[in-house]
Amino acid sequence: xxxxxxxxxxxxxxxxxxxxxxxxxxxxxxxxxxxxxxxxxxxxxxxxxxxxxxxxxxxxxxxxxxxxxxxxxxxxxxxxxxxxxxxxxxxxxxxxxxxxxxxxxxxxxxxxxxxxxxxxxxxxxxxxxxxxxxxxxxxxxxxxxxxxxxxxxxxxxxxxxxxxxxxxxxxxxxxxxxxxxxxxxxxxxxxxxxxxxxxxxxxxxxxxxxxxxxxxxxxxxxxxxxxxxxxxxxxxxxxxxxxxxxxxxxxxxxxxxxxxxxxxxxxxxxxxxxxxxxxxxxxxxxxxxxxx
Numbered sequence: 252x253x254x255x256x257x258x259x260x261x262x263x264x265x266x267x268x269x270x271x272x273x274x275x276x277x278x279x280x281x282x283x284x285x286x287x288x289x290x291x292x293x294x295x296x297x298x299x300x301x302x303x304x305x306x307x308x309x310x311x312x313x314x315x316x317x318x319x320x321x322x323x324x325x326x327x328x329x330x331x332x333x334x335x336x337x338x339x340x341x342x343x344x345x346x347x348x349x350x351x352x353x354x355x356x357x358x359x360x361x362x363x364x365x366x367x368x369x370x371x372x373x374x375x376x377x378x379x380x381x382x383x384x385x386x387x388x389x390x391x392x393x394x395x396x397x398x399x400x401x402x403x404x405x406x407x408x409x410x411x412x413x414x415x416x417x418x419x420x421x422x423x424x425x426x427x428x429x430x431x432x433x434x435x436x437x438x439x440x441x442x443x444x445x446x447x448x449x450x451x452x453x454x455x456x457x458x459x460x461x462x463x464x465x466x467x468x469x470x471x472x473x474x475x476x477x478x479x480x481x482x483x484x485x486x487x488x489x490x491x492x493x494x495x496x497x498x499x500x501x502x503x504x505x506x507x508x509x510x511x512x513x514x515x516x517x518x519x520x521x522x523x524x525x526x527x528x529x530x531x532x533x534x535x536x537x538x539x540x541x542x543x
Contacts, residue, residue, distance in 0.1 A: 259408060260289075271295040274408040278362075279416045285423070287363040290415055292408045294318075297355040304532070306488065306522050307345040307481050309441070311369035311380075311472075313387065315339045317403060318358035325349040325384050327523065339387040339399065341369070343380025344472040346481070348523050360402065360411060362419075366471045367434055371426035372419070377472030394418075432456040433470045436463065440475065445482030446507040449475045483507045484521050487514065491530060499526060 257279075263272040273293040278286050287310045295301070305312075314321070316339045323340065324333035327347035334352060342349065344366060370377050373390050387395050398418050405411045436452050452475060453463045467475045487506035490497070497505065503514030515525065522529050 256409060256413060259412070268299065269295070269297045269301075274412075276408070276412045278412075278419070282416060282419055282423075285365060285368040285419065287365060290360065290362050290412050292360045292411060294358045295353070295356065297353075300352060300355050301357075302350055302352045304523065305342075305349045305351055306484075307347065308485055309344065309366065309437075309471075309478060309481055311341060311343065311364040311366055311377075313341045313362050313364060315360040315362075315387070315399065315402065316357075317360065319354050319356060321357070322352035323349060323384050324352075325382060335384070337384060337386060339395070340384050341373075341380075341387055341390060342384045343377060343382065344478075344481075345382050346473065346477050346520070347382065348521060349384070360415070362415065367429040367437065368423070370429060370470050372422045374426070376469045378468035381468075381472050391422075394422075430466060430470055432458070433466050436467075436475065437471060437478070440479055440482055444486050444507050445479035447479070449479070480517060481521070484517050487518075487526075488529075491526060502526075 257277045259274050259276045261272060261274050264270060271293055273291055275289040275291050277283065277289050314337075316337075320336045320338050321340075322334035323337055323342075324335070325342065325345060325347075326333045327349070334350075364372065366377055373380075375390070398414060401414050402411050405414060436456055439447055439452060439455070449463065450460060453460045456463070458466075464474050467473065467478065471478060473481075483506055487502055487508075490502055490505065499514070500511045503511045506514065508514040508517070518524065518526050518529070524532065
């Protein structure tokens, strides 16, 4: 804790083709349940244009751009024809991968919102954002443009993170609360690793399957069945990233899949790669870290 604020952690990477530095800070205590992970700010320099394939997750990434625009293709194609240019943007829940391209230089901030919190902050049905990327100025209005100007003028990452705390706190102060039964059902899916039956969920919260699907589309942004699939897929991705010694069949079973064919099909749908190809294409994550 520094000057009453949570401490900031810095990480960096430097190689022949790519160098970056990132700053991470937890949000204020009152906002901890609203975000997945910490705030992140970063600057990056690369000798070539950078393309990253982003797999679907149950979160709403918000990119606040302080540098050149990004190209984003959320169609799952990843070709030049599908690229649209964005400054600052948010992405709704996806059931396919997206490709994000930078010119090789970038400076941004990112926060990953819980879907139900994004529903409150954005003030629209989350299903309207499914498989879409939207300009933050369009969805948040003039208040966001004021925030962007303040972030540009801020002295350092500490002041920028404090501005995010203030902005989110004000947006949530007058926002309607989420539906408690949807929050409960989403948490149940997450705790089960996406393996609980949708019919069982409907019975547990006392509604029909049709009503549950409608509530999820409005409040979360996808059907509960799709949410469960994405949760299962990300559980396996996490196991892959942990340098697990398990074989593919064992990984599939541990992730809640019926068999390896089911596992491979979801990997192709969500990542566009086989599991082996996905692992081989990960960017270096090394670098020194420090806290202030």
